[in-house]
Amino acid sequence: MTCLAPAPHLPGVNAASAVLRVAGVAKTFTLHLRDGLQLPVVADADLWVAAGECVALGGPSGAGKSSLLKMVYGNYRVDRGQILLQAGAQVVDIARATPRQILALRRARIGYVSQFLRVIPRISALDVVAEPLRDEGVPAEAASQRARALLARLNLPERLWSLPPATFSGGEQQRVNIARGFIASRDLLLLDEPTASLDASNAAAVIDLIRAKKAEGTAVLGIFHDAAVRDQVADRIVDVTRFGASA
């Protein structure tokens, strides 16, 4: 298990000026259907991500990487601790935010690329991709233009663009998912194995996209199964095992 120590690669950046600060976060699943079985996820997670840097979550599967990402996205609840997001002049604690605050953050501040695309019946791939921009108020034509450019860059055959992604292959769906996650500008971008089902050339396109986001100043927090991909994008690796409940 390789574990790189945090490196001061961006001059003048520290935890205090980070876009995201996770502090003292604990999370345990209680499975009531299995006699209240307790499944500890993390006991004391601490990390931060600054604007323009990419932090990779490291550790074996089951260490809680995906769960941590989901807590940052507001998808999983947090038992204890803080998840502070710098949203403009405001700092919001996602661990305590109301549902409406979290939805507002997702519309404007946080992007998330999950491992699987959740398909919506009858919506074309192009519209699925353009939706986050439309939600921001970008006119339909401009949003569609950006969506086309992204899908082209990810080598999704043009004949698929107007079709709903439900019937697409796993790799095709994942490229739609990536395009949807990358189309809008967000302060924080969460990536859960974005290249998992992609071939080398498409993975390379995603690496380019991540680098472009970093250059724009986006803070990226991701899980990268593929070490080659990770090494090309991550500035730091944070080992999640050290947040472990047993630690």
Place this chain on the structure above:
Amino acid sequence: MSAMPAITYNFAYLDEQTKRMIRRAILKAIAIPGYQVPFASREMPMPYGWGTGGVQLTAAILGVDDVLKVIDQGSDDTTNAVAIRGFFEATAGIATTTRTAQASVIQTRHRIPEAPLKEGQVLVYQVPIPEPLRFLEPRETETRKLHALADYGLMHVKLYEDISRHGHIATTYAYPVAVAGRYVMDPSPIPKFDNPKMDDCPALQLFGAGREQRIYAIPPHTRVVSLDFDDHPFEVQRFDRPCALCGAENVYLDEVILDDAGGRMFVCSDTDNCETRRDQGHVGALGTPLPEGMKP
């Protein structure tokens, strides 16, 4: 002379308590133009559908000096009109007439006389179904609420349906009206041709539904507006010919079949109006001048 003692009725058949009850309902109806006032309809010596509502109203308002005219579809001499006229001659001993101008009380089924009504006259309508909204909303509890709240969108739905199905408002009788800017009312099954006569009418108009136990009224000189759409305004029927007997124009005509060969003519529905005109010397295309000796 019969051995049987003569049957004596109270004046105009109904007992005085019942008449007072009906008069109270009439007063309330006049006070709230177009509003359907419930009343305790009595059994009358005639079947429902034969004008029991109108007869009770007439009985409640008749005085000894009144002159009664009864028409059915504009005619004074149909069975129904003759029977009701005879009923009040027998039970009230009052004078009757067929002349609109001479009557103080006119009971009618399905028409308003052509001759303009005057102040002091009362027009009593026989009403089968008093509820204009019933076609679309059968629940009485609901229609009462709709009236109470002046929630009349539904009435226009019916007119909308007419236009969408027939290209124009095909309702030709019992055409709904708004009374005094408030209640929507069913004017009974008069042809919509007669609707304009209700507006600003100098006579008092009373409506009685016997089976449904409702009384409503239009006081003299009340604004009565037929419902319509801006782009499909209310229009009355037009006849492309005058009365075949008296030559009258702008009156409501009935079709009369003359023979088995398709011969037919159109004549005044209002028989009194037709006769009066012919008395005055008007002659239509198929009419014959009255013999010299019969002219007034």
Place this chain on the structure above:
Amino acid sequence: MSPRAPLPLDLDTPLLVAHRLTKHYGARIGCEDVDLEVFPGEVLAVVGESGSGKSTLLALLASELQPSAGRVCYRQDGRLQDLADLGEAERRRLLRTQWGFVRQNPEQGLRMAVSAGGNVGERLMAVGERNYGTIRREALTWLERVEIAADRIDDDPRAFSGGMRQRLQIARNLVTHPRLVFMDEPTGGLDVSVQARLLDLIRSLVSDLGAAVILVTHDLAVARLLSHRIMVMRRGRVIETGLTDQVLDDPQQPYTQLLVASVLAA
């Protein structure tokens, strides 16, 4: 035809607020002590099994039922107003202008003897529209929006399939651009393929209009697809509430975990 400009609304103040809302049917509990807020443009799903009190709650919120205790307030002209203080006339005016109610059984929400166009046009006529051409055009626009062919405008809903009837009911409710729409199992009783189309339609129309929706459903997949927030009810009480994906992906209560575990891929 361009949609009418939406009413200017403060998105951060609730449109509807219920406080300790309770309904007893004799000794039986309909719902008990329910607090909720619905904000403009927000879709709130109320989920639970039949008998959980969700339909009672919906009827109370829409002031179709009188609560045994508690109150419901609605924001109008910048202030929250207790619905119990509204007269019947005002309540009905709300129901046909600012509110909509989509019922599970379209026969209860439509006039079955009136044409599709008349069904859609009724609300317009109820608020005083008196131009036949305008009503007709608006009805055509809405039939198109709910994917009913223009040449069916003069057919009455008895000739329509279940899915078409439900789409017509939606058009009939949305034609006045309501701010708040109550939906009671809007896809219940429909085939799965018909459901998908309807869900997509509801999703896009509601978001286009910016309407707030209170959606009662027993189907977690429907709640997932349509709602922003979710309330889980059991035995008349709200047992869990929160962001929809959070409640469905990380349920806390034993009953919610059971509900989520009982369905495939909600």
